[in-house]
Amino acid sequence: MANGQSNSNGVYLDFERPIIDIEKKIAELEEYSARRGIDFSNEINQLKGSLEGAMTEIFANLTSWQRVQMARHPHRPLTSHYLNLLIHDFLPIQGDRIFHEDGAIVCGFGKLEERKVMVIGHRKGRNPQENIKCQYGSAHPEGYRKAMRAMRMAEKFKLPILTFIDTPGAYPGIGAEERGIALAIAESIKLMSSLRVPIICTVIGEGGSGGAIGIGVGDVLLMLQNAYYSVILPEGCSAILWKDGGSNQEASEALKLTAKDVERFGICDEIVPEPIGGAHRDHKQTVQTLKDAIVRRLVELEDKPLDELLEARYEKLRSIGEFSESSK
Amino acid sequence: MGWENFKRITFRRKKEVPGGLWLKCKGCGNLVYKKKVEEKQHVCPECQYHFTLSASERIKNMLDKGSFKEMHTHLTPTDPLQFKGSKTYKDRLERAQKNTGMKDAGIVGTGNLESRPVAFGITDSRFLMGSMGSVVGEKLARITEHATANRLPLIIVSGSGGGARMDEGMLSLYQMAKTCAALERHDQAGLLYISILTNPVMGGAFASYASVGDINIAEPKAIIGFTGPRVIEQTIRRELPAGFQTSEFLLEHGMIDMIVSRENLKSEIAKILEYCAN
Structure with a gap:
């Protein structure tokens, strides 16, 4: 393994298989050579060469659907990893003060280097127990209402806001509808459009529709290289488009949901590169690259007078969309 | 019977x-x-x-005779994603245009309601389920800005069962932010926004401009919600309660102010306008 923390329990995607196979061989040879004291460095170097070749080949040309799978990779760094590795002195804000503490969205004060910030992110779990608590990152209205509490507090104490987006969508359930999931998302979007503090949103994994944009409006939108952001999940899209159970592959292509696509639409401002092989192969490097991008953007935003910042935010949102307008 | x-x-x-x-x-x-x-x-x-009522019939019923002045009539949808399912977006658009005589699902303009000037927007559910793509989002944002600049109350009637229009992908999703941002400025200017929900309003339309009215009104028995009922059923693996995601359900759960039948809509809105003129 590249850093010993990925794929450690043997979970990998189909298209990662050639890499996993070569890595296994390298590990075996290394172990054998250490045990028997025989020098296999030539063979190992050769294998490492073919590993690099395989990695470049596979990851340079990922299809849209493969990127969706990368964004959902079981070892991909989650909001909790960014909270640990990017933020220090995290202090949680909990509860919407109305109904419930929603585990699917985490909020709190934290420090990014010496800067005080407000952090808001979707929370996914690594195992079934964790995922019961956080519903696989699918938030109820309470999650967005808690997020709004955190946002208002950030405004009050003049803290920039960092959001980490990683959700398959808002929770599809009776309770969510009863308690106004649509209203909670709409209010959150509306609030974020005018908050008087800098806001940087990052799609770190899945950008699932309304559930994502509910904490996705700000001055800058970053996307990790293999994150996706879509108006509807590819599975949902393919069910609508091809009633006989169409392909997620085709739906993913049609939706134009990769970071590159979203950047082309003027929605994503910057694509943050992932280590070769994906974010899951090196959490630390991923976090470091994102950290550099966030700090650089934050410095720019903090330099702007507030009114200018808000005007630029509004103009960016206003400019999104493509249509023709001729008086013919 | x-x-x-x-x-x-x-x-x-x-x-x-x-x-x-x-x-x-x-x-x-x-x-x-x-x-x-x-x-x-x-x-x-x-x-x-x-x-189902067409947008033009609705305008006739709700605004004073001859008072409506349509704006931004030249906005036409394009096909930014070259979207193709079993049918292409281009074909779907052409067909909807032919069937409705509209360029897209939204109409905006100004008019009078019982002699009070208002800014008015409407989405027509007959045009690709009234879904919001770039044109609908842009038109709603423009009429909202017009209302803010001219200190007008704003009324948006939505029949948007299609939510954010899938065929325009992320561009549609961010019309939610565009419309909400414009409404936020209208709100901060101290002006009234009335959202009228008609059958049906779902997804990204309900989760943006359609739900954030100072006053939310629904027509009786309209289907209004966020996630489609089939998706919810598949997720929770049980049947949904009777009347789920209807106007009556929304009223019971505190999401709308009132249910008003179509015949009384104009006079009810006039009463609100009287209280909230600014």
Whole structure:
């Protein structure tokens, strides 16, 4: 393994298989050579060469659907990893003060280097127990209402806001509808459009529709290289488009949901590169690259007078969309 | 009702009913006299079922005669994703345009409502389920900005069962942010926004401009919600309660201020305008 923390329990995607196979061989040879004291460095170097070749080949040309799978990779760094590795002195804000503490969205004060910030992110779990608590990152209205509490507090104490987006969508359930999931998302979007503090949103994994944009409006939108952001999940899209159970592959292509696509639409401002092989192969490097991008953007935003910042935010949102307008 | 009624209906259809004079009500299943339905703004005289109303008919009913001035009529949708499912977006657009005579699902403009000037926007559910793509989002944002600049109350009537339009992908999703951002400025300027929800409003339309009115009003028995009922059923693996995601459900759960039948809509809005003129 590249850093010993990925794929450690043997979970990998189909298209990662050639890499996993070569890595296994390298590990075996290394172990054998250490045990028997025989020098296999030539063979190992050769294998490492073919590993690099395989990695470049596979990851340079990922299809849209493969990127969706990368964004959902079981070892991909989650909001909790960014909270640990990017933020220090995290202090949680909990509860919407109305109904419930929603585990699917985490909020709190934290420090990014010496800067005080407000952090808001979707929370996914690594195992079934964790995922019961956080519903696989699918938030109820309470999650967005808690997020709004955190946002208002950030405004009050003049803290920039960092959001980490990683959700398959808002929770599809009776309770969510009863308690106004649509209203909670709409209010959150509306609030974020005018908050008087800098806001940087990052799609770190899945950008699932309304559930994502509910904490996705700000001055800058970053996307990790293999994150996706879509108006509807590819599975949902393919069910609508091809009633006989169409392909997620085709739906993913049609939706134009990769970071590159979203950047082309003027929605994503910057694509943050992932280590070769994906974010899951090196959490630390991923976090470091994102950290550099966030700090650089934050410095720019903090330099702007507030009114200018808000005007630029509004103009960016206003400019999104493509249509023709001729008086013919 | 029941079997006897059914017999009467079939009999009539066979012997007496010249084509196009009668309508079958989707609410009660009765055959109702078309003219009578039209007189009642397309509401069933038997069961109060609200038939789908085109945007232009709606404007005629809600605004003072001849007062509506349409704006931004030249906005036309393009196909930024070159979107293609079993049908192409281009074909779907052309077909909807041909069927409705509209360029896209939204109409905006200004007019008077019981002599009070208002800014007005509407989405027509007959055009790709009234879904919001770039044109609908842009038009709603522009009319909202016009209302803010001219200190007008804003009324948006939504019939947007299609939510954010899939065929325009992320561009559609961010129309949610665009419309909400414009509404936020209108709000901060101390102006009134009334959202009228008609059958149906779902997904990204409900989760943006359509739900953030100072006053939210729904027509009776409209289907309004966020996630489609089938998706919810598949997720929770049980049947949904009767009346789920209807106007009545929303009223009960505190998401709307009132349910108003179509015939009273204009006068109810006029009452609100009187209180909230600014």
